[in-house]
Amino acid sequence: MEEMTSTMAESGAREYLTFTLGKEEYGMDILKVQEIRGYDAVTSIANAPQFLKGVINLRGVIVPIIDMRIKFNLGTVAYDEFTVVIIINVLGRVIGMVVDGVSDVVSLLPDQIKPPPEFGTGIDTQYITGIGTSNGQMLILTDIEKLMGGADMQLVENSADNHLDLAA
Amino acid sequence: MSADLSQFFQVFFDESTEHLAEMERILLSIDPHAPDEEELHAVFRAAHSIKGGAATFGFGDMASTTHTLESLLDRVRHQELTLTAEMVDAFLETKDAIAMLLAGHRDNTPVDEAVVASACNKLRSIEGGEHHPAVEPVTDGAEALSTKSPDGTTEYRIVFTPPADLFKRGVRVEPLFEELVSLGELSVTARVEVFDDFNTYDPEQCYLCWDMTLLSAARLEELSDIFMFVADEDEIEIQIVEPASLHKESPALPETDSINNDNVSNPSPESPGRRLYDKNETAPNAFGRRPVDGTESSSIRVGVSKVDQLINQMGELVITQAMLAQTAQQFDPVLYESLHRGMALLQRNTRDLQESVMSIRMMPISFIFSRFPRLVHDLAAKLGKQAELKLVGETTELDKGLIEKLADPLTHLVRNSLDHGIESPEERRQAGKQPGGTIILRAAQTGGRIVIEVIDDGAGLNRSRILQKALENGLAVSDEMSDEEVWQLIFAPGFSTAEKVTDVSGRGVGMDVVMKNVQAMGGRVSITSESGKGSRVLVSLPLTLAILDGLSVRVGSETFIVPLNSIIESLQPQPDDLNTVSGNTTVRVRGEYLPLLRLNEIYSIKGAVAQPEQAVVMIVDAEGEQVALLVDELLNQHQVVIKSLETNYRKVDGTAGATILGDGHVALILDVGDLVHLWRKAPQI
Numbered sequence: 001m002e003e004m005t006s007t008m009a010e011s012g013a014r015e016y017l018t019f020t021l022g023k024e025e026y027g028m029d030i031l032k033v034q035e036i037r038g039y040d041a042v043t044s045i046a047n048a049p050q051f052l053k054g055v056i057n058l059r060g061v062i063v064p065i066i067d068m069r070i071k072f073n074l075g076t077v078a079y080d081e082f083t084v085v086i087i088i089n090v091l092g093r094v095i096g097m098v099v100d101g102v103s104d105v106v107s108l109l110p111d112q113i114k115p116p117p118e119f120g121t122g123i124d125t126q127y128i129t130g131i132g133t134s135n136g137q138m139l140i141l142t143d144i145e146k147l148m149g150g151a152d153m154q155l156v157e158n159s160a161d162n163h164l165d166l167a168a
Numbered sequence: 169m170s171a172d173l174s175q176f177f178q179v180f181f182d183e184s185t186e187h188l189a190e191m192e193r194i195l196l197s198i199d200p201h202a203p204d205e206e207e208l209h210a211v212f213r214a215a216h217s218i219k220g221g222a223a224t225f226g227f228g229d230m231a232s233t234t235h236t237l238e239s240l241l242d243r244v245r246h247q248e249l250t251l252t253a254e255m256v257d258a259f260l261e262t263k264d265a266i267a268m269l270l271a272g273h274r275d276n277t278p279v280d281e282a283v284v285a286s287a288c289n290k291l292r293s294i295e296g297g298e299h300h301p302a303v304e305p306v307t308d309g310a311e312a313l314s315t316k317s318p319d320g321t322t323e324y325r326i327v328f329t330p331p332a333d334l335f336k337r338g339v340r341v342e343p344l345f346e347e348l349v350s351l352g353e354l355s356v357t358a359r360v361e362v363f364d365d366f367n368t369y370d371p372e373q374c375y376l377c378w379d380m381t382l383l384s385a386a387r388l389e390e391l392s393d394i395f396m397f398v399a400d401e402d403e404i405e406i407q408i409v410e411p412a413s414l415h416k417e418s419p420a421l422p423e424t425d426s427i428n429n430d431n432v433s434n435p436s437p438e439s440p441g442r443r444l445y446d447k448n449e450t451a452p453n454a455f456g457r458r459p460v461d462g463t464e465s466s467s468i469r470v471g472v473s474k475v476d477q478l479i480n481q482m483g484e485l486v487i488t489q490a491m492l493a494q495t496a497q498q499f500d501p502v503l504y505e506s507l508h509r510g511m512a513l514l515q516r517n518t519r520d521l522q523e524s525v526m527s528i529r530m531m532p533i534s535f536i537f538s539r540f541p542r543l544v545h546d547l548a549a550k551l552g553k554q555a556e557l558k559l560v561g562e563t564t565e566l567d568k569g570l571i572e573k574l575a576d577p578l579t580h581l582v583r584n585s586l587d588h589g590i591e592s593p594e595e596r597r598q599a600g601k602q603p604g605g606t607i608i609l610r611a612a613q614t615g616g617r618i619v620i621e622v623i624d625d626g627a628g629l630n631r632s633r634i635l636q637k638a639l640e641n642g643l644a645v646s647d648e649m650s651d652e653e654v655w656q657l658i659f660a661p662g663f664s665t666a667e668k669v670t671d672v673s674g675r676g677v678g679m680d681v682v683m684k685n686v687q688a689m690g691g692r693v694s695i696t697s698e699s700g701k702g703s704r705v706l707v708s709l710p711l712t713l714a715i716l717d718g719l720s721v722r723v724g725s726e727t728f729i730v731p732l733n734s735i736i737e738s739l740q741p742q743p744d745d746l747n748t749v750s751g752n753t754t755v756r757v758r759g760e761y762l763p764l765l766r767l768n769e770i771y772s773i774k775g776a777v778a779q780p781e782q783a784v785v786m787i788v789d790a791e792g793e794q795v796a797l798l799v800d801e802l803l804n805q806h807q808v809v810i811k812s813l814e815t816n817y818r819k820v821d822g823t824a825g826a827t828i829l830g831d832g833h834v835a836l837i838l839d840v841g842d843l844v845h846l847w848r849k850a851p852q853i
Contacts, residue, residue: 043726043826045820046770046772046773047821054834055817055834057832060811061815062811062813063816064816093817094815
């Protein structure tokens with residue numbers, strides 16, 4: 001087994017955490033994942049986008065929670081004991097994202113990843129890095145860092161908000 | 169003016185040591201051919217801060233030495249002079265001299281004035297564009313310059329007597345010779361100096377001395393530079409052979425008996441001036457370090473991150489304790505008496521621990537404020553001005569980390585106010601003001617922020633001069649800029665409108681430092697100024713990691729924390745007291761009509777009580793004006809630890825951060841002032 005992993009590493013294979021949103025299977029770089037936990041009650045934030053459910057207390061750190069199902073318009077949005085939150089570490093921040101479920105960790109070689117298809121307009125494909133296959137099922141690989149840093153996520157304060165407050 | 173400054177000496181010494189270390193780190197890493205501008209600014213700022221502090225505490229020698237250093241640095245920074253390796257060396261030498269002076273003030277260690285003077289001379293000669301050999305190891309300096317032979321070359325006689333441990337220190341000799349050869353014609357003779365017999369021969373020791381004759385156009389200090397990192401001054405002798413004596417039988421041959429065995433085996437423990445760092449690096453007094461003695465200081469400096477960690481863990485402990493206490497409630501006190509006793513003990517211990525941990529960080533701002541009366545007094549005398557300093561709100565508690573970082577910016581602001589703001593007594597009289605100016609230093613905690621103001625009743629900022637200066641400095645400006653925008657220009661690095669550079673201010677470094685330091689703390693700086701009436705600089709800092717007394721309130725299913733110090737009173741309004749003004753509800757409280765802010769509407773919370781007469785109205789103070797906040801009910805009073813929302817998310821309008829409640833949930837802390845802004849901006853219903 002160890003041998004297998006090392007040969008995989010040599011050949012440039014990368015590991016992906018796969019998760020489901022509705023009927024679709026997604027994958028993200030496992031190195032960005034800090035932990036996986038259940039969904040807890042959140043403190044909602046006023047005037048925030050719909051998909052920002054609020055913030056939670058993660059061992060003393062205030063972490064925003066984003067519901068990917070709302071963000072991607074996928075699946076039914078219900079919160080029960082099976083709802084999973086993936087805590088990720090991107091852009092020097094800790095962010096929690098709600099998904100329908102976490103399935104597996106798969107290793108993919110670069111040649112196992114196909115370029116994403118062109119959809120025209122409608123689905124935002126700019127965050128999709130490629131399409132992989134795991135156990136015969138299609139896997140949509142996402143660039144989670146780019147996704148979270150996007151302006152539409154409103155997670156990172158834009159420069160216009162940062163200007164000096166001169167109302168002294 | 170009898171403020172006892174000695175209690176701050178330690179802080180000054182520690183800060184200066186840090187600044188010096190930083191300066192050295194940068195200077196050692198800087199590339200003289202392509203210096204990074206930002207690094208030059210950083211070195212300059214470090215020097216400026218040391219100078220400011222030294223002047224404040226009356227260490228004139230340190231201030232003047234640093235001033236010399238700063239002057240040259242300033243010209244380099246403005247690209248009037250190009251940085252050379254020689255300059256970097258001179259800077260480092262001066263830095264060592266300053267460190268020595270610092271050690272002198274701190275530990276009363278002996279100070280070698282000659283070294284200080286030589287470092288200063290070196291700097292001045294570089295600045296003056298002349299190259300007097302400032303450090304002449306062994307020469308009669310007077311003749312040194314006049315001994316060039318007609319073809320411009322000088323004959324040097326060099327005797328290099330390396331210490332026995334030369335090779336152990338990792339020094340290679342060949343490159344030295346190569347470097348000398350590159351300067352001119354070199355002939356070398358090696359001598360075996362200290363060598364008894366082969367039985368005691370140690371192959372790792374150096375037993376050789378070299379006599380060299382060099383014909384070169386290079387200057388003396390170029391030669392000494394080559395040996396700088398290799399030899400102490402008594403290990404190398406460089407002499408200039410007089411042209412007249414060229415044909416004589418080497419009259420200036422160095423006395424070889426000065427190089428005795430002692431000298432080689434025990435290479436001069438004392439050579440305080442020259443580059444202590446290339447050798448005695450670990451010596452107790454090197455770099456002005458405090459010698460290790462029995463009297464260790466009674467305080468330790470700990471990284472702020474460690475304290476932060478401690479506070480975070482403390483917060484976790486409090487939450488865990490609250491959780492346990494809640495669970496323990498379910499057990500019958502009669503059957504589980506010892507459990508309940510234990511829980512009570514745990515609660516008390518946790519609270520004590522929390523108080524101790526918090527007290528590590530909190531300090532009254534008087535710690536920095538009280539150093540200013542002296543500063544203003546001395547400075548006013550120096551500038552021939554009359555000024556009075558008023559301190560307001562000295563007991564405001566502030567995070568220690570912030571206090572330390574505030575010292576530099578505040579010093580600069582006060583100095584600037586006095587130097588640029590307050591006019592001379594005659595000018596003031598002409599303007600119809602009291603001859604003596606007033607500077608007010610005020611600190612207050614308003615809602616979620618600490619606000620520190622430096623107010624003077626001087627001449628105010630000169631808009632046209634700032635604009636003109638900005639144009640000269642190549643900044644993008646236009647006449648249509650608002651006053652606020654114009655005032656912001658003075659925060660640009662190297663910006664100064666002072667007509668003459670004094671050692672007080674005018675280099676334009678002050679505001680630059682202020683801005684950088686305050687921004688690093690997550691704060692903002694703003695200026696208001698009125699020509700002829702004075703100006704006010706407002707530094708507003710976030711309350712990160714400070715603790716706050718707050719009242720938790722419920723709105724719908726949400727819990728908020730309202731800072732206790734902004735609450736005036738809470739009441740249940742009578743229907744008669746409620747009126748509307750063009751649709752907006754007002755509450756009458758003792759004859760005053762206050763606008764009613766409905767938290768549930770501002771934060772779109774469903775399920776809150778809509779009828780004010782069935783809910784609770786809190787009268788709060790929002791930056792001087794009173795407003796009424798509508799909440800469902802008041803829950804509890806707590807001390808809460810403020811956690812930043814920005815760490816992982818972004819600032820949320822109307823809040824000063826968040827905190828974690830006893831049940832582990834997050835509650836937002838309201839910033840009442842900001843909330844009012846938010847409410848005004850929102851479309852009214």
